[in-house]
Amino acid sequence: MNRKLRMGMIGGGKDAFIGAIHRLAANMDGLIELKAGALSINPEIAQDSGRSLFLEEDRIYTDFKTMLEKEAAQPADKRLDFITIVTPNFAHFEPAMMALDKGFHVVVEKPITFTLDEAKQLKAKVEQTGLTLLLTHTYTGYPMVKQARAMVKNGALGKIRKVWVEYPQGWLSKLSEREGNAQAAWRTDPKRSGKSGCFGDIGTHAANLAEYISGQKIDKLCADLNIMVEGRMLDDDGAVLLRFDGGAAGVLMASQVAAGEENALKIRVYGEKGGLEWAQHEPNTLLVKWLDKPTEIYRAGAGNPHLDSFATHNCRTPGGHPEGYLEAFANLYRNFALTLQAKIDGVPPTMGALDFPSVDDGIRGMAFIDMVVKSSASQEKWTKFEI
Template identity: 70%
Template sequence: MQRKLRMAMIGGGKDAFIGAVHRIALNMDGLMELVAGSFSSRPDVALESGRSLFLNEDRIYTDYKTMLEKEAAMPADKRIDFVSIVTPNSVHFEPAMLALDKGFNVVLEKPITFSLDEAKQLKAKVEATGLSLLLCHTYTGYPMVKQARQLVQNGTLGKIRKIYVEYPQGWLTTFLESTGQIQASWRTDPARSGKAGSMGDIGTHAFNLAEYISGLQVTAICSNLNIVVPGRLLDDDGAALLKFNNGATGVLMATQIAAGEENNVKIRVYGEKGGLEWKQEDANSLIVKWLDKPAEIYRTGGGYNSSFAAHNTRTPAGHPEGYLEAFGNLYRNFALTLLAKINGETPKAEWLDFPGVEEGVRGMAFVDNVVASSAAGEEKWRVFTV
């Protein structure tokens, strides 16, 4: 059966940053179409947003519960296949659980839920339903990040010994939330964001990138979180020492008060034979450094790259690919997997290479452990529990 997948969106209405990114990503490959939405908790904004996207009036909803009920009651050739949830963290769990109950696959912004307990419940629901969930850890969609992962898995670097990962931003250098700026307001609000600020927002990205590329898992953590800007309610700066399940150690830094920085996420992984380095500011390049010979530079689009990198490359070598393309890769792999399942086919390994509920649970466990370690007030290692 050849058809587009039908999607509904919860959140992401007028003037919302990430909702627009999701819509660009899902449109890149012609595999999906947005047919319904509940774009805001404010009815006027929900209606205005749906109309601006040229949706049919009867599929623009003013609350997500009504949307999921009505969409589930539609005939199979009309109802949605999946729901994309792009709301603040506190409004991830309930719509995701309801969508799964109604038989819909789910795309979720990170972190996956408001709490670790919610993440575990959501994992159990995904497993019970057999449905698919995509968690939008965008940086895993970059071709050179996938190439880095393959080099590690192939043993090219030897046993991994050391990992450094950092995510500096500068946009919260001032008390921006006091101005009514929407993104700053909810991301620094414990009631909507959760127990962590910078560590929940971007630290989870750094944590996921470290585990994804290395193929390892964090087993212990020692952290320190700071509130630098007076009046802020959640951490805007922090660092953690990490221990991994093969004996490797690492350092993670996430800060949103690094004045002048934009989104300079960067990772370095070192093994017995060599190391690698990738940063988003030069996303088409992967530097591989050797113990006994000159460094090599892998480039997006190069014929020497793995099938995983090639599958996620969209343009000929030399043409920049970035954040939107990486986001599109997540959506495409998710869509190809769903279409294969609908058609009774086995998805290719390259299609299944997208973050899901397991990464979501580990991300929330990271938040819990990094906050608890910091709150202990002593330079002690904390056993990493999930």
């Protein structure tokens, strides 16, 4: 392929958090360029944001429908390859469906849609169009998460028995949604966020990570969701007992009222022969624990001979040059871009390129939200995980 891929963006104006992250991630490897945007429904913000990103004037839009209509009509040498959707949860489905209909590949911020039903429709659309969808479950983009998955998969730990995953944050310890915090406002609002707050926002990340690394799927669960801050409308805390289809037992803990915690996603997986521990705060380290010999510190790094090829493929720097959240995010975009390049070039993508979260992860995420909400309201101990 002899050109960068062309990206359009829906949402992500100047005042938004995650849109900027997507752009940093898409920029990093020089494979993608932003060419059009409906960055805000506020015309002034849309305009300002587009200009500061050096968009051409006529490719700055204020509504996504106009953008998709007009951009679909661009000539081949200007045509967008894919659309990134970074609006609040309730506004993912419609633009995603329309983008696919117009022939664009799609990147969606998680959770994939507002409801499980929408997610299913989206999956049908992806299958029908043959287009590619990337769901940005960032944390599976880290090289040492890839390494962990590979070590489970190749049996280094033996049969997996335990999965403990936790995701404490503290930023909703107060009723910030009433104090002018825009992020807090939409994320705690059932009309914009969905039927779960904390578990929709971060619990799904934890569940996705647990299944990704363990190679097992959640089979049944027992949830206890809480609203810890008086006056809040959605859960801000909770814990879930898990049973996996491969026989593992687990616990998933998530909280946004763990005062003083930043974004402390952490997972531990134990098998018959050893265990793994990975924490997002120090993402380049994977602790590998053994029954009969000392714990080993695996470290990320291009050229590190003891790493699996999937881990190596997702490193840019040699060991000791820490890569972080943006690189993990960029790995999603890079693998997505390599897959699109291969499609465009008519060649099969490499395995590594194909390793990114997709619409199936989105459906499991939406089902997870449904199941924890259902279980939390139930007096029965176990709720079967059904899609």
